[in-house]
Amino acid sequence: MVDIVILAVVIALVVVGVISGFVVTSRRKKQRPPKAPSSTPTITTPPAEPHVGDEAGPSREESRRTIEEVGLPEATATPPAVEDPVVAAPPVAIEVPEPSAGRLVRLRARLARSQNTLGKGLLTLLSREHLDEETWEEIEDTLLTADVGVAPTHELVERLRERVRVLGTRTPDELRSLLREELLALLRTDFDRAVKTESGLDTPGVMMVVGVNGTGKTTTTGKLARVLVADGRSVVLGAADTFRAAAADQLQTWGERVGARTVRGPEGGDPASIAFDAVKEGIAEGADVVLIDTAGRLHTKTGLMDELGKVKRVVEKHGPLDEVLLVLDATTGQNGLVQARVFAEVVDITGIVLTKMDGTAKGGIVIAVQRELGVPVKLIGLGEGADDLAPFEPEAFVDALIGG
Template identity: 85%
Template sequence: MDILILAVVIALVAVGAISGLVVSSRKKKQLPPTPPSTPTITAPPAEPQVGEDAVETAEEPRRTIEEVVLPEATAPVEAPVAEPEVPAAPAIEVPEPTAGRLVRLRARLARSQNSLGKGLLTLLSREHLDEDTWEEIEETLLIADVGVVPTQELVERLRERVKVLGTRTPADLRALLKEELLTLIGTDFDRAVKTESGEDTPGVIMVVGVNGTGKTTTTGKLARVLVADGRSVVLGAADTFRAAAADQLQTWGERVGARTVRGPEGGDPASIAYDAVKEGIAEGADVVLIDTAGRLHTKTGLMDELGKVKRVVEKHGPLDEILLVLDATTGQNGLTQARVFAEVVDITGIVLTKLDGTAKGGIVVAVQRELGVPVKLVGLGEGPDDLAPFEPEAFVDALIGD
């Protein structure tokens, strides 16, 4: 029994020795020897201390506000902005002088020569002036729109003077016809366009007429006439019913340096006319030109409104001129228009347009007889300076020809 126990103990000791050797061998393989180095010890972070245990803060010198140097402000660099192109102002034109302008434009009356001047000279040059010839002379005058009464007067005077004259040379006939036509047209009218009010206000000119007579264009051309004569002008665009009428008038004004007073399309014409005169007074202008709407003479309401424009403008002072623009090609219908306008406003002068495009130069005589006021200006072309002060002598010379 004792031998058995001793054998077991010896066996256990042997097994333990063997196990120790195996474990020692494994540890040497997994943990190879490392070179010796200085160990790094990381201290735990210091905990903040408060109260009596807190460390006192070291005193540092403080700067005053004057000692503080602030960094210089630098302006932000902006990208250059392209400036919009400003349209160049229109060049100011120098209108053609008005003195003798009708003489320079006499060639434009060539069409009127054929009917009136040359026609009469041809008939009067016949060897025998019988009744048939005198009827032809009378018919020529009527076709030229001289009018019935003026035609009868002229024919009677020509009859008497031809009898007294006896022998009729071409030079005698031309002198005779020129004298009689001048008498018919009239040389004693004051045909100057009045531009001085006699007060501390500008001269005020109102331009009236029906649609299609070239009224706005005539107003612009009249501004050129006045500027050419040394007057400063303000334009009033009181034609608010026709599209682009104000633009058209402003373009005419800019060409000669005249300012245009305008309002909204469809605005009150009387208000714009009033403002135009007011601006003219403020600027010290010599003349205010007011372009009114082209009104059909059959529209009573519109004609009444024209009278309103006149009354409103006269609150600043009297109107110096009311010019009626007539189309010379309308003939006797133009006289009907003239009569209606004369009933509404006091017409002081006539502007005959398109006289170069008609063979009816006698309308000058007829319209003056109808209204008792002179033709002051005539339009003889489409050019900007083709509006000329009316000169009876130059007109008759152009009608008769050389």
């Protein structure tokens, strides 16, 4: 019986030992890290940093290099900064203006259309079978309506009456020829209508353009620059109209189109100073002509007219003015004569430019203004085109007037 008990105890111990060994083996298998594949390199953990209180170990001897042996990294070239591309404005194309010679002949049809009433009216009246007092009064009214002026009209009518009486017969061709001769006599074919562009000194010719507001003065100045360039002159423009914001820009645009430089100043600046600088620049550049655009003066403003006189005096410090052109609007009629009279008192007008001749039937203003000032009409404007400013030619003007 005792033996059986001992045997049972031994068996129990063996069973307990086997179970314990199995549990321990299971735990060890779970805690073991997975084995790295043979192709993965072994990572060695660096030695732990010493902590405070640890004794320093003996230093390891390592080979050291001098500073001369240490190679510095090569400096890499810094790429240039890429700037935003600057888009240059396209150059202004230089235009070749139409030669001034013969312009009025080319524009004759346009002039004839605007002056058709005057020419046809005179020829119709003169062609009547009986030229009584009533007819001559109608002829006078026609001339006065066309702004020929009282004195020139009276003179023309008296000469026509005398010549018609002497001739006796009045065929259409004879009447046209007669009227042509008398109109040319009033227009003064003996006037020198050449635009003065040459100075008697070794300096550029100096021209000044004056006139009231609204006559197209700045535009006329730009067109005149084209006329001068077309005739082979080099031009410097002076933008002395500083009271109108767009005047200098407008003049500069005209100049750039024909390769003429514009001297300008700040808005509201001293016009006399700008005019002086323009002449100075023209002398320095060796230009043929300096063309000065002045502000449009109201003839009722005494102070502004005095300032125009100042511009003239300052410019003349370089030398005499060779040409002073007065720009008048042909559509203003007799009011233009009042303007002309006042300007002539301030500056010595040497020539007249009549603009907007294509927009009026009052072509007689040419006769009236010449009689008033005693100076010739040198240029007329016959449209808005760049080359519609033409030298005034009395013969072409009269031919357009009466259809000869």
